[in-house]
Amino acid sequence: MxxxxxxxxxxxxxxxxxxxxxxxxxxxxxxxxxxxxxxxxxxxxxxxxxxxxxxxxxxxxxxxxxxxxxxxxxxxxxxxxxxxHADLLHERRTLDEVAAALDALSADPAPTENSTAAMTIGALAHRVGIHPASLRKWEAAGILRPHRDRATGYRVYPPDVVRDAHVTNQLRRGGYPLPRIKLFIDHLRAAGDSPDLADVLDEWQARLTxxxxxxxxxxxxxxxxxxxxxxxxxxxxxxx
Missing domain, CATH: 1.10.1660.10 (Multidrug-efflux Transporter Regulator; Chain: A; Domain 2)
Structure with a gap:
């Protein structure tokens, strides 16, 4: 030939x-x-x-x-x-963990009675189970976008950023590097609320399949x- x-x-x-x-x-x-x-x-x-x-x-x-x-x-x-094949299985498990985290957040989106209340850095770190320094590191990487309290200048985390912190924590536990997590969180942020988030997860599952x-x-x-x-x-x- x-x-x-x-x-x-x-x-x-x-x-x-x-x-x-x-x-x-x-x-x-x-x-x-x-x-x-x-x-x-x-x-x-x-x-x-x-x-x-x-x-x-x-x-x-x-x-x-x-x-x-x-x-x-x-x-x-x-x-x-x-x-x-091990990497693919690892990503499948990470997808399952992210989906479970989003389900949990949908059922209980905030730690207070007011579901629209923003959280302080200490409260969010306690809720996610990490050190506040990790939240600041994720912010520096462009993953989290907390607001600033006008009176005090302190960071405050609205519910959508709380969600991003939970998902980021699951992905970090799964071994994902911060640049890849940023891409995924950007995708989630662009998708909007839960129906669109479900589409994002479905697309992720389809890519793995x-x-x-x-x-x-x-x-x-x-x-x-x-x-x-x-x-x-x-x-x-x-x-x-």
Whole structure:
């Protein structure tokens, strides 16, 4: 096969195929007497596997998986796969925790009888179970937007910021870095009230489901490719 044959199947450029070989995503191709690359069905399946894996694992991890397969280094290859699945499960659990936190806040949005009352930094820190310094750190990161009391200049936290603090705490417990939490809180803030928040969580769940399905599909293509490598190595051993 020529580079163009592999490229045509996926709508790629021939240069992209060459680049994938140079990156180790495809195994080295044999060369003709005139120096042209000659690909086989194994190369075609390696490309199918990489492009399918990329939807679920991302470009960098998928490339690392294929390079490990070519060394061959199955321990590293399966460690990369296992870690990606563990990360997906971790995110699913975080989503569950965030949904539970939002449900709890909907049932009991504030610690006082007045559900519209703002909270002081000390009261909010006590309610969330963190140190006030954490609230100030989240504010500095752009996650929380407390108001200032006009008379005293002290921070006050209205109910929507209380919600953001609860969700931020759940995400921090789940291991999320502050920049990613800011993106999610910005999304929640733009969504508005509970019906829209439910849509945000549904979209998050849909993304996780899509990624999980993509991992399954990519895994099937990878298994086919590994079988081709085994057949190739077995045939080479017999020739020796």
């Amino acid at each position: 020529r580079p163009a044959d592999l490229a045509h199947e996926h709508g790629l450029s021939t240069q992209a195929v060459r680049n994938y070989e140079d990156e180790g995503i495809l195994p080295p191709a044999e060369r003709s007497d005139t120096g042209y690359r000659r690909y086989t069905e194994a190369h075609a399946q390696a490309l199918r596997a990489f492009l399918a894996l990329r939807h679920g694992y991302g470009h960098q991890t998928s490339a690392a998986i294929l390079r490990a397969a070519h060394r061959p280094d199955q321990a590293t290859m399966f460690r990369l796969i296992d870690q990606a 899509h990624r999980g399905h993509a991992m399954l599909t990519g895994g099937a293509h990878l298994a086919t490719y590994l079988a081709l490598l085994t057949e190739r190595d077995t045939a080479a051993a017999k020739r020796e």
